[in-house]
Amino acid sequence: MESEQGMKFGRYELLSRLGRGGMAETWRARLVGAAGVTKPVVIKKVLSEFANDKEFISMFISEARISATLSHGNVAQVFDFGRVDGEYFIAMEFVDGQPLHRILKRAQRSELPCLPTPIATYIALEMCRGLRYAHTRNDEKGAPLGIVHRDISPDNVLISYEGDVKIVDFGIAKARSLRSFDTAPGVVKGKYLFFSPEQARGEEVDARTDVWATGVVLFNMLCGRLPLEGQEHVVIQQLRGGSPMPRPRDVRPDLPARLSAILQKALAVKKEERFESANELENALAGFLYTAAPRFSSMSVAHLLRELFRTELTAEGRDAKVPASFLEELSVWRASPILRPTEPARLVPMTGELQTQESPTDEHPPGPPRAPVTQERRVPEAGSITDGLGVSHVLAAAGIVAVLVGGWVAFDRIGADWRMPERNTPPSGP
Incomplete structure (x- = not known):
């Protein structure tokens, strides 16, 4: 600096x-x-x-x-x-925190190649809330502004040390009634690794382009790599031709099938098969998160940032304390051998079909949380970054007892410092 x-x-x-x-x-x-x-x-x-x-x-x-x-x-x-x-x-x-791209790099250097699943899901959920608001804005006469960001990427997502998630840089955003010029046909703007297929072809874009880019960011957070990687002309050609995309669970086999299906729909090559809006993706992610980790809150995001950037905060004389319970969970997550993403075993066209058959115990399509199955089980007294989110092998190896119920894994983490979600139900509008 x-x-x-x-x-x-x-x-x-x-x-x-x-x-x-x-x-x-x-x-x-x-x-x-x-x-x-x-x-x-x-x-x-x-x-x-x-x-x-x-x-x-x-x-x-x-x-x-x-x-x-x-x-x-x-x-x-x-x-x-x-x-x-x-x-x-x-x-x-001024957002007192770090850009997401820096967080991902620091996490990888800290033996955390993938962000904990609930943290990644929460960040994407908050991104959707900001995009939903922008997409649905009207002018003073009530006419839709038609705002599309077109440049969603980890560079343009800021995370504060308090766990706030904010989208920045509408520099190439499209707004029908506010721009004094239009992008020429066939001209593409944005970062090519986050382009949607229609964006790569220089076609008209809408909110579903931002849905795609949010899916790419979530894929990056969960899998430690991007769906498509390589030189610009190669990636653009793949996108324009509708080339196959890696399924999330082929890259990260431990991902819950429900979350993988949400991600697969967000990254459907045909925009007609994607989530129609950021609000639809938001509700799907909220349904997953509030079912899988009902006590999760933004404080876990804040704890992660303070741990990753402890040196910088300490040098500025600022508080970088993190609860011991969070550090315990993080050490378990770091120890996971399944958090080392591999090259996909197979490539299939990404469609909007919510395919969860890979996990027969996960029968619910993305949507609002279902009522829990009534069975005797040990319920965690507080939420955890590993609650029901595909790390049973790690926790078993660590000597923690896991109880499978309806495809979700609940862990008894007595005394963990996690709070209830700040919003109990996902909003349905701006």
Whole structure:
């Protein structure tokens, strides 16, 4: 991080440079108000050498125009837009945490090649909430804005140290009634490894393109790799031709069949076979998570970040304490031999059919939680990152007794510090 303490930029004070891309850079900054009142923000400003690039400036203005209409807990808010000494800038919410791509890299270096299943599911669920809000926004006259992000990837998902999940960077988002220009036919925008097939072909996109990209991100979190990898021209050609995709359980055999089926539907090559909306995917993920790990909450995400970035937090003099119960669960997860993803044994076309026959005990299609089967069993006193989520082999090896009930595994983790979900029922609308 490059430091430029005290550099004035209009009403703002630039504190340190967070990053620099090909055409813009971001700064940690603060708004300086009257009587010494300050507010932490992030400043994104166009590099001076591109100040006269009309196409890029139009895209930058479009980002500001679209983002300024959004106010939701799962979308990083834009506060201000303007020019200082000829440089365009956007002032946005400062998220005290880390981008998802950095979390995934740090996790792999920490012998955690795949994120714990409930944590990955929760992050994708929160992403869907933010996307659902953006997709369903209307203008002041009640007409749909038609917003599609088009660039969902781990780079554009921020996770706070408190466990909040926020989507950022609507720089190439499509909004029918807010953009001053349209993407030319056949022109694709975004990160090619997260392209949907229709996006790779340069076709019209809608909310299902963001559903696909969210599925790719979830696949990455759960499997430690992307569904398609390789050089750009190879991946684009595969997407355009509707090439087979790896089934999640071929890459990660321990995944619950229900979650694998949800992921398979999100990544259906034909968009007509995908979830119709981010809200549909959200409800499917919520149904799985609240059934498999009913006591899971965002605090587990916060604990994971504090553990992964303990060195950075400690260097800043901040609290990086993590409950011992979480560390115990994490050590079990790290020890799992089945968390080392392998190359898929077979490739099949990804369709929207919810195929869960691989696990005869998992008979329920994705959807709202079903009433639990009435059988005698040991129920965990608190939730766990391993509750019912495909790590029975690991816990058995660790000497923990597992009881199979209706295809789900419940573990007696007495005293674990997990809380009930903050939302007991998934929302059905914005």
